[in-house]
Amino acid sequence: MESNPEVAVKFSEVSYQLGQRSLLSDLNLDVQPGETLVLLGRSGCGKTTTLKLINRLLTPTSGNVWVEGKVTTRWNPIQLRRRIGYVIQDIGLFPHFTIARNIGLVPALEGWPAPRIRQRVETLLQLVGLDSEFAQRYPHQLSGGQRQRVGVARALAADPPILLMDEPFGALDPITRSSIQQEFQQLQRTLGKTIIFVTHDIQEAFILASKIGLMQNGRLIVQGTPTEFLRSQEPEAIAFIQCLRALEPLHDLLKENML
Numbered sequence: 001m002e003s004n005p006e007v008a009v010k011f012s013e014v015s016y017q018l019g020q021r022s023l024l025s026d027l028n029l030d031v032q033p034g035e036t037l038v039l040l041g042r043s044g045c046g047k048t049t050t051l052k053l054i055n056r057l058l059t060p061t062s063g064n065v066w067v068e069g070k071v072t073t074r075w076n077p078i079q080l081r082r083r084i085g086y087v088i089q090d091i092g093l094f095p096h097f098t099i100a101r102n103i104g105l106v107p108a109l110e111g112w113p114a115p116r117i118r119q120r121v122e123t124l125l126q127l128v129g130l131d132s133e134f135a136q137r138y139p140h141q142l143s144g145g146q147r148q149r150v151g152v153a154r155a156l157a158a159d160p161p162i163l164l165m166d167e168p169f170g171a172l173d174p175i176t177r178s179s180i181q182q183e184f185q186q187l188q189r190t191l192g193k194t195i196i197f198v199t200h201d202i203q204e205a206f207i208l209a210s211k212i213g214l215m216q217n218g219r220l221i222v223q224g225t226p227t228e229f230l231r232s233q234e235p236e237a238i239a240f241i242q243c244l245r246a247l248e249p250l251h252d253l254l255k256e257n258m259l
Contacts, residue, residue: 007066008033008162008194009054014063016049016218023049024218027063031211033161036188036195038205040240041215047198050215051164054196055084067162082106085155085163085193089170091147093139099125099150100135106158124153127190129183145176152184156191165197169204181207202240214240 011029024046039047052058056072065072104117128149169177212229214222216236
């Protein structure tokens, strides 16, 4: 079963059940190449389940998920996952591996020669704003923000066309989080990857998204650009928009004090 290969990721009438519990219901979704889709919603709404269906950590109960024009159940799972970078909140670096070995793990599994891996590690460290001296350090020797940068570098190591990011900046302090969000914006402009990014933070969604998909109770209830999201009359969208509007007095105060 094939889909349009020009669509990076496609969901068609996808549902997922865990026992008697429905985690996703009739999900339809298209993600275009180079697009940053932010899946926004409260905890437990189905965002992470959606990501896991893309890289086949889960299989739909009904419906189909396509990646690069091929339904996921027809992909070799290992080959599929090596086409997709995955970044999670707790990063998951191997503590007994150096940073260089953590970043170079997938290229090594792909059989890249050692000089090419070393060059790739150096390039990626620079890309995520870390000096080459970090290559021989271990995860416990890095700050939370530095480890998160390494997590992004590792996800990019084999140059996958698609990145899945599950609340990757959620555990960082506000200053570090803001800095990494800005750096990530620049990184996306440079690389042009297809990104599906999960968050419950409406500000983060508006900073990073080219499209926003709002989820509620396992359903996608709004999908569109940030401007289209602001025009939505869905009660759940309005609730998130009100969170943004609650910050407007603070923004006005900051402007006044910067004049």
